[in-house]
Amino acid sequence: MFAGQFVFCQLLEYLPRRAFQDCVRRYHGDQRLRGFSCRDQFLTLAFAQLTYRESLRDIETCLRALxxxxxHAGFRGRVSRNTLADANRVHDWRIYADFAQILIRQARQLYADEPFGATLNQTAYALDSTTIDLCLSLFPWAEFRRRKAAITLHTLLDLHGHIPCFVHISAGKLHDVKILDTLPIEPGAYYVMDRGYLDLARLYRFTTAGAFFVIRSKRNRDYRRTQQRAVDKATGLRSDLSIRFNSPRSVARYPDRLRRIAFHDTEHDRRLVFLTNPFLLPAWTVAQMYRSRWQVELFFKWIKQNLRIKAFYGTTENAVKTQIWIVISVYVLIAIVRKQTKTERSMSDILQILSLTLFEKMPLFQAFSDENSRNRETPGHNQPSLFDL
Structure with a gap:
């Protein structure tokens, strides 16, 4: 019989404790509610995410039953719904945002060599957003429409490993394109975006910063062709042009030339037109990169189905942001554990196992062992193994 640590304790060993305390000190997190520290709050909400707790009362009941x-699992404060509600209200959400970034950097190093569907050695990101509906009477600070509240999760996903490396939480009124003003631009990296982010002046920032973008174009763009390249139409490509805009306003916003690639998507029988600024990249690779953009949509789908992100344990802006950043931390933690233990289990499988074994005493690798893999169903072909549901 294994007489070592709980599975929950083994999981926490992958969290850099000293780095967490540095984040706490940076924002003076433990100066309030000294009987319930920021670490207690993080452990409590991580437990709630891993075991699918529905409410503060649910969390309190389950933890007290243990x-x-x-x-022995690391909790030092007394867990009660009132104390947790106060912690969600007063402990600065930036503590958990900074700590999530530390985990993200660790995960990106582990997944740096993961393929993502396009032959590309450089860093590639997909940018998109998702909206989470809220009740206006409970969340008045997140007013979206006249009778509706919402928050928007703007996420930049590293396509090598599907790790969210930039997350911005805003009220639902913020237009997607405005997030480009705060997005950190990495020279030499590729950014894949849908046409909702098409703003020529903002896209020109990528060019001047030495970065590359692939974005779906809108219709009725006034341009002139400066060069045409041959394409293999059997691959779905229809044209590959170098262009310049004719409109004085467009020229003022983007004075350089651009590349325009037309592609026919046979699966959905539609024509797609991409604008991009790398001219040496094969046109087929550009089309494949845009196809990989759906990974960020899978990420949103996965966290909404597997973690508590559509219902919140508090109604203040601080409580909501705290919960979202702990959700991101839990997601990245599971990705780190999956890589470090070298398990072939999907993220969903790992979460299901952890929900039942957190306070069992067994080696972590044994909990993830797949002795009956021959009897398991084959995962769907249209989703990568990281997101298998």
Whole structure:
């Protein structure tokens, strides 16, 4: 019989504790509610995410049922719904945002060599957003429409490993394109975006910063062709042009030439037109990169189905942002554990296993072992193994 640590404790060993305390000190997190520290809050909300708790009362009931196991799992404060509600209100959400970035950097190093569908060695990102509906009477600070509240999660996903490396939480009124003003631009990296982000002046920032973009074009763009390249139409490509805009306003916003690639998507029987600024990249690779953009949509789908991100344990802006950043931390933690333990289990499988074994005493690798893999169903062909549901 294994007499070591709980599975929950083994999971927490992948979290850099000293780095977490540095984040706490940076924002003076433990100066309030000294009987319930920021670490207690993080452990409590991580437990809630891993075990699908529905409410503060649900969290309190389940944790108190564990009795003395809580102390051995690292909890030091007394868990109650009122104390947790106060912590969600007063502990600065930036503590958990900064800590999530530390985990993100660790995960990106582990997944740096993961393929993503396009033959590309450089860093590639997909940018998109998702809206989470809220009740206006409970969340008045997140007013979206006249009778509706919402928040928007703007996410930049590293396509090598599907790790969210930039997350911005805003009220639902913020237009997607405005997030480009705060987006950190990495020279030499590729950014894949849908046409909702098409703003020529903002896209020109990528060119001047030495970065590359692939974006779906809108119709009725006034341009002139300066060069035409041959394409293999059997691959779905229809044209590959170098262009310049004719409109004085467009020229003022983007004075350089652009590349315009037309592609026929046979799966959905539609014509797609891409604008991009790398001229040496094969046109087929550009089309494949845009196709990889759906990974960020899978990421949104996955966290909404597997983690508590559509319902919140508090109604203040601080509580909502705290919960979202802990959701991101839990997601990245599972990705790190999946890589470090070298398991072939999907992220969804790992979460299901952890929900039942957190306070069992067994080696972590044994919990993820797949002795009956021959009897398992084959995962769907249209989703990568990281997101298998």
């Amino acid at each position: 009795g003395p196991k809580l102390y």
